[in-house]
Amino acid sequence: MDVPELVIDVRGITKSFGGKVVVNGLDMQVRRGEIYGFLGPNGSGKTTFIRMLCGLLRPDAGEGTCLGLDVLTEAARIKEQVGYMSQRFSLYEDLTVLENLDFTARMYGLADRRAAVERIVERMGLGRYGKHLAGKLSGGWKQRLALASCILHEPRLLLLDEPTAGVDPGARRDFWDQVHVLAGEGVTALISTHYMDEAERCHRLAYIAYGDLLARGGMEDLIRDSGLTTYTVSGPGLHELARELGGRPGVDQVAAFGLSLHVSGRDQAALETALASLRDGAHTVEAVPTSLEEVFIDLMRRGRPQ
Known part of the structure; x- marks a missing residue:
């Protein structure tokens, strides 16, 4: 089917568990x-929202489409056409890399499983690990195998829930390079993350805190x-x-940054007054650009339940 320009287009999506709005x-x-980066503290509803998009959970309220399909009435068809990667490694650790990929190909009913597996193995550089048990791989290679399984059936939308948690910086960079290549091929990705360097690699961002969307837009916005x-x-x-300020x-x-402090506030005049006594020769006070991390720390504090 043709994928619309808006791959995700939902409004008013709501979900509660036990009377608590998530x-x-x-x-x-x-x-x-x-x-599209999806950020927020733990327990803020990011995973629940992603699972509603891919048809694993039904919203209590709201409407819209995912891949042109109704999120309320066509969830089964949505599940077939997205690649979902959960926070935890979810493949079979007692199967080899090739066995896991072949099993995934069977699940999606791919006509030529062998060719599909060979293509993804070559693309993801998994050839030398083909006969290795998945459970014996390092964190970075487990992540690469999980992504290979996620894109094996050539989905047009990836829903990736903290996919790089627990892997080293080099593996995280390799992962994001792969995501950007896929985006260049027209694949859309909604990715939740806690890493600010990863957030900076997204085209746009949304910040959710305890169920509420607090901000969205490009990083500069x-x-x-x-x-x-x-x-x-x-x-x-x-x-x-730091304690006094x-x-x-x-x-x-x-916040401490190496041999200096970063001091931020929304009331510029009051902030400058607070720092005025430090312009005494012993200290240096300089204006610097606000970072994305400082923005999200501010949002997290403001969005925290009372």
Whole structure:
């Protein structure tokens, strides 16, 4: 079937468990070939939302489409056409790499399983590990095998739930390089992550906190709309200074970065007043661009339940 320009187009998606709202009226539109980052603290509803999109859970309310199919009435057809990768390695650890991929090909009913498996093995560089038990692979190669299984049936949408948790930086970079190649081929990806360097590699981002969507847009948009001003402070006694600054009006967050502090606040005038006494020769105070991490820490604190 032809995939529409808006691969995900949902409005008001809501889900509750035991009377607790886990996803609260969430809207999302994701375009074809887009890498869309989905961020938020643990327990904020990211996994639940992803599972509703791929047909594993039915929303309590809301409407919309995924791959042009109704998320309420055509969930079975959606499941067949997405690649879903969960937080935990979900393949069979007592099967070899090739056996896992062949099993996945069988599950999707691929006509020429052998050819499909050979293609994905070559694409993902898994050839030398073909006869290795999946459970014996390193974290990075398990991740690569999981992604190979996820894209074996050539889906046009990937739903990836914290896919790089627990793997080393090199493996994470390799993974993201693969995702960008797939995006260049027109594959759309919705990816939840806690890593800010990964968030910066997404085309657009959404931040959800405890069921509520608090912000969305490109990285530059989110930084601008946060209203945060940030200064770096260097000099003596930074440990004690960090505690002192945290209690001053206008200071919303203080974080140590190597041999300096990053101090951020939404009230620029009050923040500058809080830092004025540090312009004493012993310390250096300089304005710096606000980072994405500072934006999301601010959102997390503001979105935390009372």
